[in-house]
Amino acid sequence: MLQKKLGRRIAELRRSKKLTQEQLAESLGCSVEFISLVERGVNAPSVAGLADFARVLKVEVRDLFTFEDEKR
Amino acid sequence: MLQKKLGRRIAELRRSKKLTQEQLAESLGCSVEFISLVERGVNAPSVAGLADFARVLKVEVRDLFTFEDEKR
DNA sequence: CATGCCACGCAGCTAAACTACGAGTTCGCT
DNA sequence: AGCGAACTCGTAGTTTAGCTGCGTGGCATG
Numbered sequence A, B: 001m002l003q004k005k006l007g008r009r010i011a012e013l014r015r016s017k018k019l020t021q022e023q024l025a026e027s028l029g030c031s032v033e034f035i036s037l038v039e040r041g042v043n044a045p046s047v048a049g050l051a052d053f054a055r056v057l058k059v060e061v062r063d064l065f066t067f068e069d070e071k072r
Numbered sequence C: 001c002a003t004g005c006c007a008c009g010c011a012g013c014t015a016a017a018c019t020a021c022g023a024g025t026t027c028g029c030t
Numbered sequence D: 001a002g003c004g005a006a007c008t009c010g011t012a013g014t015t016t017a018g019c020t021g022c023g024t025g026g027c028a029t030g
Helices: A002-016 A021-028 A032-039 A047-057 B002-016 B021-028 B032-039 B047-056
Strands: none
Touching: A002 A032, A002 A047, A002 B047, A021 A032, A021 A047, A047 B002, A047 B047, B002 B032, B021 B032, B021 B047
């Protein structure tokens, strides 16, 4: 559940930066397939990986967990 | 680096709720040793685990990654 | 002293993070 | 319509690290 939201958020951020999955994978030093898995919420990156995603996407880590549809 | 901050944040939140590591472990259904490892930043919980921590500590996931000393 | 809370080393298991390859699908372009 | 780039999605494999238990020992505070 959480990793689905996380994946959607990451995809959203990547597109807003006008990056392809391949470019992102290049910057992160990981495979394109993994990016796909993460964005679809099949896999979730480790906490160390989260830091990498945030760095490359130029956002804070907490922004990766900031969604629009937050019930509160 | 990130997991150290995360650990300190979790410990901080736990104490603010007046909980012991044992009580937290009980609520999470994990071992006390693991709580200790996480809080010291030796290990980091998985993304799924993050959701559990947030639920038990009654905060949003992004609050786990919100630190005071944010350089900006 | 005695009890509760926590750090920490050691050792092990297993789930899942991450990889590669190949074929299929969807899309933006002209 | 058709071309190609971007992406999905199986399957299968490797390896990391998340998570466990046990045992010890430190450090408070009553």
